[in-house]
Structure formats: C-alpha cells, structure tokens
Amino acid sequence: MRGALALVARDLQLVCRRPGDVSVVLAFFVVATVLFPLGIGPEANVLARIAAGVLWCAALFASLLSLDRLFAADYDDGTLDLLLLAPWPLELAALAKCTAHWIVTGLPLAVLAPVLGLAFGLETESLMALAATLLVGTPTLSMIGGLAAALTLGARRSGALLALLALPLCVPTLIFGAGAVESVVTGEGFGTHLAVLAALALVSIATTPWAMAAALRQAGE
Numbered sequence: 001m002r003g004a005l006a007l008v009a010r011d012l013q014l015v016c017r018r019p020g021d022v023s024v025v026l027a028f029f030v031v032a033t034v035l036f037p038l039g040i041g042p043e044a045n046v047l048a049r050i051a052a053g054v055l056w057c058a059a060l061f062a063s064l065l066s067l068d069r070l071f072a073a074d075y076d077d078g079t080l081d082l083l084l085l086a087p088w089p090l091e092l093a094a095l096a097k098c099t100a101h102w103i104v105t106g107l108p109l110a111v112l113a114p115v116l117g118l119a120f121g122l123e124t125e126s127l128m129a130l131a132a133t134l135l136v137g138t139p140t141l142s143m144i145g146g147l148a149a150a151l152t153l154g155a156r157r158s159g160a161l162l163a164l165l166a167l168p169l170c171v172p173t174l175i176f177g178a179g180a181v182e183s184v185v186t187g188e189g190f191g192t193h194l195a196v197l198a199a200l201a202l203v204s205i206a207t208t209p210w211a212m213a214a215a216l217r218q219a220g221e
Contacts, residue, residue, distance in 0.1 A: 008100045014073075021066055022104050029062040029109060033116045044121045051120035052130065052181030056174050059109045059134060060141060060167075067145040068162055070101055071153050075219065084217065094212035095205070098139075098146040106138030122185075129184040133177045137197045143204035144169045150215035173200055 036054045037047055074080040083093045113134050114127040122130065148166040180193030 005096070008096045008103075012100055012103065021069075022108070025062050025065050025105055026108055026112060028065060029058050029112065030116065032058040032061065034119060037119050047120040048122060048126075048185055051117060051122050051126070052178040052185070054120070055113050055117060055130060055181075056134075056137075056178045059113065059138065060170055060174055062109060063105050063138065063141045064145055064163055064166060066101065066105060067149045067166070068152075070097060070146055070149040071216065071219075072149075075153055080216065080219070090213040090216060091209040094146060094150065094216065095209045098142045098209075098212075101146065102139050102142040106134070106142055110134035110138060122181075126181055126184045129190045130181050132194060133180045133190070133197055136194060136201060137173045137177045139201045140173045140197070140204045141170055143201075143208045144173075147208045147212050147215070150212040150219070153215065153219040173197065176200070 033055060036050070040046060040050070071080065074083065083090060086093065110131055114122075114131045117127045117130050145162070145166050148162045148169075151165060152161040176193045176196045180190035180197070183190045183193060
C-alpha cells in the first residue's frame with residue numbers, strides 16, 4: 001500500500017513540474033464549453049436543455065487528452081520495468097496511476113463545471129447535481145481511459161486508438177451523468193442516476209486494474 005501511495009505522490013510531483021499538461025486539459029474544457037452558448041445564442045431554455053450533455057461531453061474529451069501519456073512516459077524511461085519487478089501487485093500500481101490522473105483532471109473538472117454551467121443559465125440545484133455527478137462519474141472515465149492507454153501502449157497513433165477504445169465504454173457514464181442533470185432541470189430527483197454512476201465507478205475500480213496489469217505485462221515483454 002505504501003508503494004501505491006508513493007507512486008501517486010510521484011505522479012503528482014511530475015505534474016507539478018509540468019503544469020502545462022493540466023492547463024491544456026482545463027483550457028480545452030473551458031473553450032469547448034463556452035463555444036456552445038456563443039454559437040447557439042442566448043435562448044435560456046435551449047441552453048439549459050443542452051447544458052448537461054455539453055458539459056459532460058466536454059469533460060469526457062478533456063479527460064482523454066492526457067491519457068495517452070499515462071503509461072507511455074514510464075514505458076519510455078524504463079519505469080515500467082521497475083513496476084513489473086516491484087514487490088507490490090502491478091494491479092495496485094495501475095490503480096495508483098489512474099488515481100493520480102483523476103486527482104489532476106477529474107477533480108478539477110468537477111470543480112470547474114458548475115462555474116461554466118452558469119453560462120447555460122443552470123439553477124443552483126442543477127449546478128450541484130452537475131458537480132456531484134462529475135465527482136462520482138469521472139473516476140470511471142479515468143479507469144476506462146487507463147485501460148485503453150495500457151492496451152495501446154507502444155502502438156503507433158496511440159492517441160487515436162485510445163479514443164476509439166475508450167469512448168464507447170464511457171457511453172453509459174455519459175448517459176447517466178447527463179441524465180442526472182436533466183432530471184433535476186425537469187423537476188425530478190437525480191438519486192437513481194447518481195447511484196448508477198457510483199455503481200459504475202465501483203465496478204470499474206474493481207475490474208479494470210486487472211486488465212490494465214495484463215496489458216502492461218504484455219507491453220513489458
């Protein structure tokens with residue numbers, strides 16, 4: 001367990017040394033979101049109707065931007081070989097790296113999304129639902145993206161392959177995340193959607209590290 005925590009701390013330190021990586025992700029999220037109100041117009045009803053889908057799609061694409069380097073840097077500098085020889089399970093190392101990715105991408109996106117939701121005229125309850133669903137749903141995006149990154153490790157044009165693998169698997173999270181905010185806009189509760197998002201996150205945390213570890217072992221051979 002200490003090894004996994006040390007790996008999370010190491011990845012966070014590397015991100016602090018290269019703050020531009022996180023800045024690009026957040027900048028993409030902001031620009032992609034703000035363009036929709038500018039392009040569609042000031043109709044409040046229309047903006048509120050599409051807000052959940054736009055913000056969730058933008059968050060999904062933004063989280064994928066930094067995933068192509070999740071394991072590639074370790075693969076290039078030989079750190080992956082050390083992880084394969086480490087005394088702790090490789091599954092735990094994969095989970096630690098995805099946790100670090102969520103801390104620097106998913107968590108900031110969940111905090112920033114309600115601010116951007118104001119541009120769509122969302123009310124306070126909808127903004128809270130948006131933040132809650134992103135906070136619960138983004139771990140699933142990081143885990144699925146980590147699996148796609150491990151499967152495409154060492155491949156040519158890995159970024160395009162990663163998107164092709166990850167996007168279809170993220171569709172359920174996208175549907176229930178956007179549906180939760182939509183249910184609040186229409187006056188319904190979002191507890192069921194949030195519970196499904198939590199279940200998807202738990203399933204991904206319990207299953208994807210094993211697949212990631214197998215893919216990393218294959219890449220390290």
